[in-house]
Amino acid sequence: MAAAPLITARGLVKRFGDFAAVAGIDVEVESGESFGFLGPNGAGKSSTMRMIGCVSPPTSGELRIFGLDPVTDGREIRARLGVVPQQDQLDAELTVEENLVVYGRYFDIPRAECRRRAAELLDFVQLTDRAGSKVDPLSGGMKRRVTIARSLINEPSLLLLDEPTTGLDPQARHVLWDRLYRLKQRGVTLVLTTHYMDEAEQLCDRLVVMDGGRIVAEGSPRSLIQQHSTREVLELRYAPGTNEERAHAIADIGDRQEVLPDRVLVYTHDGEAALHEVHERDAAPISSLVRRSSLEDVFLRLTGRTLVD
Numbered sequence: 144m145a146a147a148p149l150i151t152a153r154g155l156v157k158r159f160g161d162f163a164a165v166a167g168i169d170v171e172v173e174s175g176e177s178f179g180f181l182g183p184n185g186a187g188k189s190s191t192m193r194m195i196g197c198v199s200p201p202t203s204g205e206l207r208i209f210g211l212d213p214v215t216d217g218r219e220i221r222a223r224l225g226v227v228p229q230q231d232q233l234d235a236e237l238t239v240e241e242n243l244v245v246y247g248r249y250f251d252i253p254r255a256e257c258r259r260r261a262a263e264l265l266d267f268v269q270l271t272d273r274a275g276s277k278v279d280p281l282s283g284g285m286k287r288r289v290t291i292a293r294s295l296i297n298e299p300s301l302l303l304l305d306e307p308t309t310g311l312d313p314q315a316r317h318v319l320w321d322r323l324y325r326l327k328q329r330g331v332t333l334v335l336t337t338h339y340m341d342e343a344e345q346l347c348d349r350l351v352v353m354d355g356g357r358i359v360a361e362g363s364p365r366s367l368i369q370q371h372s373t374r375e376v377l378e379l380r381y382a383p384g385t386n387e388e389r390a391h392a393i394a395d396i397g398d399r400q401e402v403l404p405d406r407v408l409v410y411t412h413d414g415e416a417a418l419h420e421v422h423e424r425d426a427a428p429i430s431s432l433v434r435r436s437s438l439e440d441v442f443l444r445l446t447g448r449t450l451v452d
């Protein structure tokens with residue numbers, strides 16, 4: 144028999160007054176999986192994460208974590224959870240190490256054991272040399288790594304990460320991705336939100352695409368792309384203000400088009416062949432690019448909008 148899912152949500156709703164931030168979602172996350180919520184600002188990602196993290200009670204619907212009910216078993220669930228909130232909530236008065244130790248004390252972990260784990264975790268996030276520094280002067284990427292180290296102090300089997308890398312430079316993001324990948328290899332289940340499609344593609348075995356409080360698609364990154372997009376995309380740039388007209392002239396090339404303010408996208412199995420046809424029509428662009436379809440294309444297809452604008 145398959146193990147019970149770690150997280151089950153059915154018809155899960157979160158309302159603020161009349162407004163449904165989460166408008167009835169169904170989700171199952173299996174143990175050992177890396178699961179993502181991908182969506183633009185306001186999609187309801189954090190509201191969902193806060194319900195899973197037992198800090199915000201569901202308005203209606205069913206939610207089970209480790210088979211337990213967050214409303215009545217919050218404490219027991221939280222003891223087995225690691226939480227990385229969207230905004231770092233580190234104590235600026237304390238050193239990096241003290242932040243971890245104090246957090247560990249909330250879980251009644253003995254102080255000596257907290258210190259031992261803190262040292263190990265700071266090594267894991269490559270911040271051993273900053274253990275004694277105050278938090279404030281650290282860079283954004285370092286603070287994020289401290290928060291991740293702190294979230295691991297109770298040795299959680301499920302780690303919730305709300306936009307772990309938003310605002311970080313590419314190098315800092317890659318360091319974090321590597322650490323998260325190692326955690327996954329150790330068997331930690333990861334649930335993360337992001338509005339970066341490349342992050343979702345890198346980190347998630349499976350994901351849901353959220354928009355306006357609802358799930359609009361679900362699957363592995365690869366299956367979502369296969370289902371909702373073509374193999375390749377030809378991106379064409381024309382002189383400002385001429386995209387509509389140009390797109391019209393090449394409308395029958397490829398399977399489908401999207402006309403964005405700055406580009407025309409031609410969805411096709413073979414981008415180079417499509418580009419050749421475009422040139423034959425005397426519709427040569429200022430510049431062009433052939434690339435593989437991505438989750439961004441899936442989102443655009445499903446919602447008519449781009450993920451990050």
Ligand SMILES: Nc1ncnc2c1ncn2[C@@H]1O[C@H](COP(=O)(O)OP(=O)(O)OP(=O)(O)O)[C@@H](O)[C@H]1O
Nearest residue numbers: 159164182183184185186187188189190191229338
């Ligand atoms: N405490 C609250 N009171 C009222 N409205 C809220 C509250 N928290 C969230 N909302 C609203 O619910 C919607 C979803 O917010 P949420 O923070 O879940 O989105 P998100 O997907 O995490 O967005 P982002 O990518 O910007 O973090 C938004 O319209 C937001 O304004």
Ligand SMILES: [Mg+2]
Nearest residue numbers: 188189190229
């Ligand atoms: Mg959010």
